[in-house]
Amino acid sequence: MTAPTSAPVEGTATGPGRLTGQLGVGAVVFMVIAAAAPLTVIGGNVPLAVAGGNGVGAPVGFLLAATVLLVFSVGFVTMTPHVREAGAFFSYVTTGLGSRAGLGAAFVALVAYTAVQVGVYGYMGWAANDLVTFFGGPSIPWWVYSFVTIAVVAVLGYRHIELSAKVLGVALVLEIAVMLALDVAVFATGGASGPVWSTFSPSNVLSPGLGVAVLFALTGFIGFEATAVFRDEARSPERTIPRATYLAVTIIGVFYGLSCWALVTAAGASDAVSVAQRTLDGEGNMMLDTARDYLGVAVRDVMNVLLITSLFACVLSFHNVLARYQFTLAHKGVLPARLGRTNPKHHAPSFASVVQTVTAAVVLLALALVGLDPLVGVFGSMAGVSTVGMVLLMTVTSVAVLAYFGRRPDAAAGRVLPTKVAPVVAILGLLACAWLVVSNFTLVTGGSAAVSTVLALIPPAAFVLGVALGGRYSLVADEPAG
Known part of the structure; x- marks a missing residue:
């Protein structure tokens, strides 16, 4: 069924307001991959995985994480036709396990996305100042750049989602293109001493550091559930959402794994760990230095700029996801009714977008006043909270899939693999x-x-709070017709 193109009726938490749009598979995939911030992950997570993880075997960690998410996606997309509304994991858990677990999942999602959004704002502040000083400009406090970014995101988030999709699409194409060019250049020239085939040897893959590589790989996938968040704004969501989910996870996983392998090959098997460690020590940059060596100084400078656009695309995508979570919860009566209204001009959850902007600004201001380092103190801690939250959400969602099809043997008939095994x-x-x-x-x-223990307990605490409060609300949507 094609989403309507007429202007939606402005609604409240109990009214008929819905988001509309004509996002196709490509646009939704763009939003999800943008949230994953590919260039940011290659430049930041890859050196961490190589230096602190299983060394030259780190690329396989990204492939393993992608495999787990693909298996998860089988049940996720199989349940999609039976979930009536947008809301991603929250809606799936509500449909499968009821209102209490659903509200718990919603609270975890709000915490996880708010945390990672604030973290990326911190990273953006650091990266922007680093870029300006690299080209000879003045060094100013990182939070100035962060708040400028918040202002620009606020303007785009207030308007219709298709504008954000276009902005994200342009930024994403550029950053992927330059990274793929680097990958091709490395493998075409053979790197330091030919492709590092030892990356795939069991002794390297299964070394004790594999867990660290998988951890940083998972952090790079945060936000892929956005395929379902945009279902009301998607064209033919029953087909668009499953295709976009599989495509997004596959593209992200292959891109991460290939690019990580390219950086390892460029450094050489014997030097990859030391090169990555120099990045962590602030004595070099594994990705940018490789770009300089294989594509020239000009491309390195372009990639440095694209790192900023990657971070911007990432935080804009998270902002849009959060606004839509608030919009959906307002329609359930959990949040104030005004958050569930659409803007009559832009057909977007504009007030929810404003509230999200204010929330991010307040949290970021508090962290800046405390004097935290933008990378370790802000980005590192917030990314950790978000990773715990997203793993918890996906686990509960898989349980919800089992529970739903367990109650509906008619819907699961003949589909044991996607409804039970996966x-x-x-x-x-x-x-x-x-x-x-x-x-x-x-x-x-x-x-x-x-x-770290306190931070790790925040998402589970949010889930428990949601379960405790969930009995006050009826969050389960009616079953889809047919």
């Missing part, structure tokens, strides 16, 4: 990932064990 395998894989995340959590947050 969710069980996904749960086991996600539990293993959860253990890897928690056991290596201090590497992400950069804080002490005590501080």
Whole structure:
């Protein structure tokens, strides 16, 4: 069914307001991959995975994370026709496990996305100042750039989603194109001493550092559930959402794995770890230095600029996801009714967007006043909270898939693999990932064990709070017709 193109009726939490749009598979995939911030992950997560993880075997960590998410996606998309509304994991958990678990999932999502959005604003402040000083400009406080970014995101988030999709699309094409050009250049010239085939040897893949590589790979996938968040604004969502989900996870996983392998090959098997470590020590930049060596200084400078656009695309996508979560919860009566209204001119959840802008600004201001470092203190800790939250959300969602089809044998008839086997395998894989995340959590947050423990407990605490309050609301949507 094609989404209507007429202007939606402005609604409240109990009214008929809905978001509309004509986003196709490509546009939705753009939004999801933009949220993953490919260039940011290659430039930041890859050196962390190589230096702190399993060395030259790190590229396989990204492929393993993608495999777990693909298995998870099987049950996720199989349930999509049975979930009536947008809301992503929140709506799926509500449909499968009821209002209490659904509200718990919604609270976890709000915490996770708010955390990673604030973290990226911190990263943006650091990266923008680094770019300006690199080209001879003055060094000013990182939070100035962060608040300028918040202002620009506020303007775009207030308007219709298709404008954001166009902005994200342009930025995404450029950053992927330059990274693919670097990948091709490395493999075409053979790197330091030919492709590092030892990347795939069991001794390197299964070394003790594999958990660290998988952890940073998972952090790079935060936001892929956005395929379902935009279902009301998608063209033929029953087909668009599943295709976009599979495409997004596959493209992100292959891109991460290939690019990580290219950087390892460029450095050489014997030097990859030391090159990555110099990046962490602030004595070099694994991605940018490789671009300079293989594509020239001009391309390195272009990639430096594109790192800023990558961060901007990332935070804009998270902003849009959060605004739509608030919009959906307002329609359920959980949040104030005004958050569930659409703007009659832009046909967007504009007030929810404004509230999200203010929330991010207040949290960021508090962190800046405390004097935290923008990378370790702001980005590191907030990314850690978000990673725990997203693994928790996906695990609960897989349980919801099992529960839903367990109650509906008619819907599961003849589909044992997607309705039973895949969710069980996904749960086991996600539990293993959860253990890897928690056991290596201090590497992400950069804080002490005590501080890291408190941060790791925030998403589970949000889930418990949602379950406790969920009995006050009826969040389960009617079953789709047919």
